[in-house]
Amino acid sequence: MVAKISVGNSLYGALAYNGEKINEAKGRLLTANRIYNDGSGTVDIHRAMEDFLSFMPTQSRVEKPVVHISLNPHPEDVLTDTELQDIAREYLEKMGYGNQPYLVFKHEDINRHHLHIVTVRVDENGRSIDTRNNFYRSKQITRELEQKYGLHDAERRNRRLDTPLHKVDASAGDVKKQVGNTVKALNVQYRFQSMGEYRALLSLYNVTVEEARGNVRGREYHGLVYSATDDAGNKVGNPFKSSLFGKTVGYEAVERKFARSKQEIKDRKLAEMTKRTVLSVLENTYDKETFVSRLKEKGIDTVLRHTEEGRIYGVTFIDHRTGCVLNGSRMGKELSANALQEHFTLPYAGQPPLTLSIPVENGEDMCGPAVSGYDDTEGGMGLLSPEGPAVDAEEEAFIRAMRRKRKKKKRKGLGM
Template sequence: MITKVSIGSSFMGALNYNLKKLYSKDESQKAELLATNFASLKQQTIKNELRLIQSINPRLKRNTFHTSLNFGKDESVSNEKMLNIAEEYMKKMGFDNNAYFIFRHHDTDHPHCHILALRNRFDGSVVTDSNNYQRSDKIARELEIKHGLEQVKSSLESQVKAPNKDEIEMSLRTGKASKRMMLQELVGDALIKTNSIPSFIKSLENNGVNLLFNQASTGRVSGISYCYGGFIAKGQALGNQFKWGQVSKSLHYEQTKDFQSIDEANNRTRSAYPAGDNKHQSGASTADRMSIGTAKQAASNPEESKNTSRSNPFEPSKVSFETRSTDREADFGHGREPENLPTADQGGENHISNAPSAIASLGELLAAIPTTANMNDDSKKKKRKKDENIGLGR
């Protein structure tokens, strides 16, 4: 099972993404609502409940947790089993006292569901977003074993990163592998056929691949990036075997012996990407100084630009581990205002069959708000007036 995690600030935008599928007339795009603890699907009712819950933590901006649980293409997962797994996943991630929705989607060739939850808890605390992706990855491995699911290697164990959806679609459409896939093949072949840093560099340069080593003035190397046809990827973006730690071991790297070969390779790479070489800054790594040149070259290749943002070592990714994706679902609607949300409860096939009890009444929730919560402006004015009267002896 692969998880794709997103943290955002627009719960209604993410909800709208799922509701559009829920009410879609296209059966291939239609979604099912497996569970929620919201009292209604009316747009205004949802907004009122959200406003009330968020008032407990008004300063929390990134309050929306949205993730998808993706099962193997050949796995048969009933709604009941999917809901049980989703609820267990939520609990392990800390979402056991939060407002949430769980939707099952049918728009891909593999079973998957989307979990949308507020990080605000009903008791006034907030679910941490620390190490989200690592925790999600670990929980997915545990659930695979417990529920007899197809087991996937964790990202830490995977030696070669699998192609993402856009890369697969591009390959099918054009008949060509993506630049990242080409790099994996070329670098992997060079690692097998060479046994030293100089021969490794020469082999790759003969095949159009430039290497950029993150080399300090002392000669120490702490990282490696691969440049191919305007596309640049850190070793980690290709897979564990392409990271400097693994490369240096397999090629018997010695700092003093290989200093000159690495320095010369870096100079040739900078010459191949001259735009980035004018941006030297104090404290910046070799890779960071080339970021602008890379961005310009990537922009000239629209087919690869979709993937560059995920593999480009100079641009942080929004997600990590198996959660990386340039899938059309990747942003989950975060940051977008809701459009065409239903204004009345829907009936018929969209009734919730497995939903837990609805959110507690608004009065109960208000009672749970700490007495130390910020007073509104009217209350503050009344308190100031009372204090002034006491001070004047009235």
């Protein structure tokens, strides 16, 4: 997260810049301190100006008392408004502005949503808030917030998060460098909670990982070994010990990553967005290939694992929007491997979803009832007939009971 701090004399200018943008629906007011906020997400610029001036003493020796701060998370950081509010408050408190009047705006006029904060560095007694070493203090605070909220390190120059990763290509040479760069980048950008999820993520980029265990001179060791693969998942070339790429992708670091990812996904409810998207796609198709391709269009890759007979025994979703890798079963039984296997192997799998409307003959009233009388249901469409697929014993018993009930009514009507 990058913070930019500007100081100046024009309080109205800072308020007008943010207020006009917010009132034009290019963002919203998230929170305020000691300044009137009606909760609508908009701001009354003149009212805010009056509130600020009522707090500040009429005479002060402080030059450039107005502080305008922008907080810029990395574009891949997915944050709720509540999280953005918390980040802004914590930043201001650590910078010494926690008790000052301030307004926090969220700007949405570009794809990279970010915050703007307007406050003052003069307290009620006319004393200046300590702004010495602001640059270094701000940098330290943003680092702490990045770690606490699991954010990307947006200032790190040797990390090119905006550049899409490419699959490892063994034929292109320097496989060690390709594998190392890919593994390190994925560990930074994604969250995963198990070795299976980690392996599924790596497989998208033609890399796999295996655990290595052994005993050397009486000391037990655990390690990781990475290998390049072809598009079919077959290993190619020599394997590489994780130590060749640094401690950040070694066994202990990855174990810590599992625990940290689990907590972040839980605290920030990151799996909910993925689950909603997957379910919405699933309910509109019974075709496996269509399901996978539609999810990919929405920014989610699907890794399906099959037995030799072709049955699905594992499924992992890689959501590139949130940077989360999630086994289907983590999001509910309806997205487990067994549930998907059943969904894609039903008699109508591969067909478009069934329509709920019933076609009518020419000349019939389109607005009339689909069935004119109960007696007709035994013939024609056979809605209560036990013949046909997917009818179980319980359904057959129900149908027989309904028929007996109708026969009794007929006999009574005939006076029998």
